[in-house]
Amino acid sequence: MLKLVANNTIVSEYEAVPGRVTSGPHGPKPRRILSRRNIVVYGTLIVVALYYLLPLYVMIMTSLKGMPEIRIGNIFAPPVEITFEPWIKAWAQACTGLNCDGLSRGFWNSVRITVPSVIISIAVASVNGYALANWRFKGADLFFAILIIGAFIPYQVMIYPIVIVLREMGIYGTLTGLIMVHTIFGMPILTLLFRNYFAGLPEELFKAARVDGAGFWTIYFKIMLPMSLPIFVVAMILQVTGIWNDFLFGVVFTRPEYYPMTVQLNNIVNSVQGVKEYNVNMAATLLTGLVPLTIYFISGRLFVRGIAAGAVKG
Amino acid sequence: MTSQTRGSARPNQWLRNLNAKIASIPMILTALVIFVGGTSWTVLYSFTNSKLLPRLSFVGLDQYVRLWAAPRWLISIENLAIYGFFSLIFSLVIGFVLAALMDQKIRFENTFRTIMLYPFALSFIVTGLVWQWLLNPQYGIQSIVRSLGWTNFNFDPLYNSDIVIYGILIAALWQGTGLVMCLMLAGLRGIDEDIWKAARVDGIPMWKTYVLVIIPMMRGVFITTLVIIASGIVKVYDLVVAQTSGGPGIASEVPAKYVYDYMFQAQNLGQGFAASTMMLVTVAIIIVPWAYLEFGGGRKRA
Amino acid sequence: MTSVSVRDLSLNFGAVTVLDRLNLDINHGEFLVLLGSSGCGKSTLLNCIAGLLDVSEGQIFIKDRNVTWEEPKDRGIGMVFQSYALYPQMSVEKNLSFGLQVARVPQAEIDKRVARASEILQIQPLLKRKPAELSGGQRQRVAIGRALVRDVDVFLFDEPLSNLDAKLRSELRVEIKRLHQSLKNTMIYVTHDQIEALTLADRIAVMKGGVIQQLADPMTIYNAPENLFVAGFIGSPSMNFFRGEVAAKDGRSFVQVDGVAFDVSAYPARAGLQPGQKVVLGLRPEHVKIDEAAAGDAAHQAVVDIEEPMGADNLLWLTLAGQSMSVRIAGQRRYKPGTNVRLSFDMGVASIFDAASENRL
Numbered sequence: 019m020l021k022l023v024a025n026n027t028i029v030s031e032y033e034a035v036p037g038r039v040t041s042g043p044h045g046p047k048p049r050r051i052l053s054r055r056n057i058v059v060y061g062t063l064i065v066v067a068l069y070y071l072l073p074l075y076v077m078i079m080t081s082l083k084g085m086p087e088i089r090i091g092n093i094f095a096p097p098v099e100i101t102f103e104p105w106i107k108a109w110a111q112a113c114t115g116l117n118c119d120g121l122s123r124g125f126w127n128s129v130r131i132t133v134p135s136v137i138i139s140i141a142v143a144s145v146n147g148y149a150l151a152n153w154r155f156k157g158a159d160l161f162f163a164i165l166i167i168g169a170f171i172p173y174q175v176m177i178y179p180i181v182i183v184l185r186e187m188g189i190y191g192t193l194t195g196l197i198m199v200h201t202i203f204g205m206p207i208l209t210l211l212f213r214n215y216f217a218g219l220p221e222e223l224f225k226a227a228r229v230d231g232a233g234f235w236t237i238y239f240k241i242m243l244p245m246s247l248p249i250f251v252v253a254m255i256l257q258v259t260g261i262w263n264d265f266l267f268g269v270v271f272t273r274p275e276y277y278p279m280t281v282q283l284n285n286i287v288n289s290v291q292g293v294k295e296y297n298v299n300m301a302a303t304l305l306t307g308l309v310p311l312t313i314y315f316i317s318g319r320l321f322v323r324g325i326a327a328g329a330v331k332g
Numbered sequence: 333m334t335s336q337t338r339g340s341a342r343p344n345q346w347l348r349n350l351n352a353k354i355a356s357i358p359m360i361l362t363a364l365v366i367f368v369g370g371t372s373w374t375v376l377y378s379f380t381n382s383k384l385l386p387r388l389s390f391v392g393l394d395q396y397v398r399l400w401a402a403p404r405w406l407i408s409i410e411n412l413a414i415y416g417f418f419s420l421i422f423s424l425v426i427g428f429v430l431a432a433l434m435d436q437k438i439r440f441e442n443t444f445r446t447i448m449l450y451p452f453a454l455s456f457i458v459t460g461l462v463w464q465w466l467l468n469p470q471y472g473i474q475s476i477v478r479s480l481g482w483t484n485f486n487f488d489p490l491y492n493s494d495i496v497i498y499g500i501l502i503a504a505l506w507q508g509t510g511l512v513m514c515l516m517l518a519g520l521r522g523i524d525e526d527i528w529k530a531a532r533v534d535g536i537p538m539w540k541t542y543v544l545v546i547i548p549m550m551r552g553v554f555i556t557t558l559v560i561i562a563s564g565i566v567k568v569y570d571l572v573v574a575q576t577s578g579g580p581g582i583a584s585e586v587p588a589k590y591v592y593d594y595m596f597q598a599q600n601l602g603q604g605f606a607a608s609t610m611m612l613v614t615v616a617i618i619i620v621p622w623a624y625l626e627f628g629g630g631r632k633r634a
Numbered sequence: 635m636t637s638v639s640v641r642d643l644s645l646n647f648g649a650v651t652v653l654d655r656l657n658l659d660i661n662h663g664e665f666l667v668l669l670g671s672s673g674c675g676k677s678t679l680l681n682c683i684a685g686l687l688d689v690s691e692g693q694i695f696i697k698d699r700n701v702t703w704e705e706p707k708d709r710g711i712g713m714v715f716q717s718y719a720l721y722p723q724m725s726v727e728k729n730l731s732f733g734l735q736v737a738r739v740p741q742a743e744i745d746k747r748v749a750r751a752s753e754i755l756q757i758q759p760l761l762k763r764k765p766a767e768l769s770g771g772q773r774q775r776v777a778i779g780r781a782l783v784r785d786v787d788v789f790l791f792d793e794p795l796s797n798l799d800a801k802l803r804s805e806l807r808v809e810i811k812r813l814h815q816s817l818k819n820t821m822i823y824v825t826h827d828q829i830e831a832l833t834l835a836d837r838i839a840v841m842k843g844g845v846i847q848q849l850a851d852p853m854t855i856y857n858a859p860e861n862l863f864v865a866g867f868i869g870s871p872s873m874n875f876f877r878g879e880v881a882a883k884d885g886r887s888f889v890q891v892d893g894v895a896f897d898v899s900a901y902p903a904r905a906g907l908q909p910g911q912k913v914v915l916g917l918r919p920e921h922v923k924i925d926e927a928a929a930g931d932a933a934h935q936a937v938v939d940i941e942e943p944m945g946a947d948n949l950l951w952l953t954l955a956g957q958s959m960s961v962r963i964a965g966q967r968r969y970k971p972g973t974n975v976r977l978s979f980d981m982g983v984a985s986i987f988d989a990a991s992e993n994r995l
Contacts, residue, residue, distance in 0.1 A: 230733030231707030
């Protein structure tokens with residue numbers, strides 16, 4: 019060791035200890051950015067991402083072209099001449115077979131359906147989930163089990179009896195009726211969501227509040243609600259997208275003048291009269307998808323949580 | 333300190349926890365009236381010859397006999413079987429592979445996830461219409477490929493009765509695989525990091541770890557996903573309406589559409605009820621074994 | 635005067651009996667600890683007293699008033715929970731006053747009580763903070779404060795220190811004891827930690843299987859456990875047990891264990907030992923001495939297997955009569971594994987249990 023020091027005076031004795039010399043592997047393992055693994059992983063993901071993005075891209079491109087350009091060009095090519103005419107037409111003039119005032123009518127119908135449905139269904143289900151989680155009573159679990167199993171029954175099985183019930187109540191074909199239907203079919207998943215969330219809160223909090231003398235509603239409003247904002251947002255995302263995207267209930271339970279946007283969109287695009295205006299169709303399709311897409315891009319992670327919870331709804 | 337101090341009277345059993353019971357009334361009504369009542373009503377009336385209006389005149393199994401003799405129903409069932417089989421296989425395989433790729437500690441994970449999941453935010457109507465446009469033989473993918481030189485290239489699923497259901501399948505996979513990926517990714521993230529460390533120390537190759545260790549550990553996630561996909565398959569309706577309206581001819585009919593058309597357009601309620609009852613049976617075939625395995629079997633093991 | 639009284643209390647969840655015809659009288663101002671391992675029913679009993687669980691049978695009295703069917707808020711209790719259970723969205727001050735506001739106590743009175751409680755617990759600087767901004771010890775202090783402002787006679791503690799680290803736990807233990815000495819309220823305290831039980835309690839109720847095994851002051855529980863379970867549960871390391879048979883010879887009594895005879899003539903209840911009776915002899919580690927001078931019948935040879943120096947004392951694991959036993963040696967003298975030692979026993983403080991009934995003789 020002394021010799022080593024003598025031969026190389028710059029190297030201190032400590033650094034010269036055998037095994038500490040700087041030959042051989044040392045320090046961080048070198049990583050190549052273009053390793054085979056990275057090429058496979060990122061390559062696959064990028065190809066897949068392009069596949070997912072393609073339809074959106076084509077939709078946007080088509081909606082910005084004039085019909086002549088569509089007839090001669092290819093759907094992937096960006097528009098030579100950008101025009102917003104199709105969007106205006108889709109919103110205000112497109113024909114559904116019944117009338118020609120575009121999607122705007124359907125949009126406002128959907129707003130008038132979605133807003134109350136979301137509020138009512140969440141209010142009902144959150145209180146119910148809270149009762150199930152914290153104030154259990156005999157028989158509650160049985161009804162809850164029926165509710166959850168019911169979530170798997172195809173809607174087609176229950177549609178007609180509901181038509182009869184709504185007709186008897188005099189609200190068949192109205193927005194009120196449809197709002198009620200959305201509240202009913204939102205109940206299984208929302209109740210499950212809220213029940214599990216409230217059951218996951220520390221039980222001792224609930225006990226402490228009871229020792230403090232708070233009752234059913236005081237605990238719900240003063241203790242549970244302020245702690246549960248994230249789950250309410252999740253439920254809202256779930257319901258807004260679900261109800262906005264609904265087609266079946268809209269077409270079954272409302273009269274044409276109350277048709278939601280999805281039904282109207284389908285009627286515009288698949289109407290057999292007249293010349294097909296693909297640019298207007300794509301603009302209309304984009305318009306209909308805009309609300310859930312906006313919610314999706316804004317809410318990000320919460321949306322993932324919402325659909326993971328709401329996936330049962332299908 | 334004896335019984336004379338029994339000051340507080342025991343509250344009435346029905347009134348105890350009254351608020352919770354009031355809060356549960358909507359649930360109880362929905363469960364009993366809509367889910368139990370509505371379902372039984374439909375099943376009961378499927379044995380009648382109701383036409384425009386429901387009537388309690390029983391005809392035994394006539395509606396079912398007629399149903400299973402109807403070419404349109406048989407095509408619907410065949411389509412559902414093909415669509416169901418392939419969408420189960422493809423969404424599970426693609427979903428898992430994508431999730432495994434996303435789980436490689438990659439950069440831009442959020443961006444990739446956002447891209448793969450956004451179609452799920454769109455309705456089936458929107459999905460169906462986009463793919464109707466993309467698969468349009470005159471302007472869509474077929475014409476693009478032909479213009480590139482392959483003039484004999486044929487890809488017009490929506491206008492070819494033999495393969496129309498695969499055209500719908502493509503759209504459905506585009507819309508739904510992102511969700512499966514997310515569920516699988518959540519499952520993968522739920523697996524103890526130490527399992528990976530142990531496998532690495534033992535020198536087990538990554539693909540082998542996935543096949544032999546990780547997938548068996550994710551049994552629960554797979555089953556849940558399977559049930560979710562399967563119950564969605566049975567309900568498929570909007571997508572077909574938007575993409576093909578059941579055409580060409582009746583080549584892409586599905587049971588849910590059959591039910592709707594007979595109930596609300598053909599004014600043959602009995603047929604609609606019988607068909608919807610068959611849908612219920614299909615779901616029961618999927619759900620009952622699952623429920624038994626998840627809950628019934630679990631209790632026995634414990 | 636009894637403060638809390640439990641009469642023939644039973645609780646069943648379906649077929650499972652959690653509490654089994656339990657009786658317990660707690661004196662006014664007493665600090666009673668319910669001690670047992672998890673699942674013994676101690677927390678369940680506390681929740682029944684609090685009114686958070688409905689009982690299946692029996693009655694509960696607080697200050698001679700039957701409260702069996704009363705709401706928790708009407709029972710005159712305050713409760714402190716293991717997870718603190720502070721309302722996360724409210725400030726400390728709000729947390730303390732919430733119960734009083736629900737009960738519509740006038741604001742002036744609320745302010746007075748909150749001020750007093752926060753002074754006692756020295757949490758005045760924390761009043762404006764949210765629970766998330768507090769340390770574990772501070773949170774538990776606020777949780778105690780919440781019980782304090784209720785101005786009640788009975789405090790219920792449900793494992794209040796279990797979520798804290800060892801150092802904080804011993805600090806708060808002292809504080810709770812100080813609080814009890816100054817307030818002189820009745821306190822019922824559930825724990826699985828025998829150190830907490832021994833240090834805090836006026837009396838300890840050791841529970842197992844929904845039944846109270848022994849109810850006595852800490853020293854009695856430690857020195858004269860009523861049965862084999864209590865003897866084994868209290869003390870760390872556990873009491874050494876030797877299964878054997880009573881024998882008599884030359885006017886002396888012995889317990890014969892696998893060829894080794896323990897002279898138990900000094901056992902206080904020697905008269906109750908019948909020759910031939912199957913018994914369990916219990917010796918605490920500190921009641922065994924390493925005694926080089928011991929000779930004759932009192933002398934036992936053993937080999938040191940393992941040594942565990944603890945600082946203040948030294949724990950040896952030895953083999954005697956074919957089984958492992960622990961011995962606590964005061965001081966820092968070291969023994970190498972393999973060393974032969976002679977032992978003597980302090981039979982005056984030993985415990986002998988009937989092998990069949992497992993009760994103390």
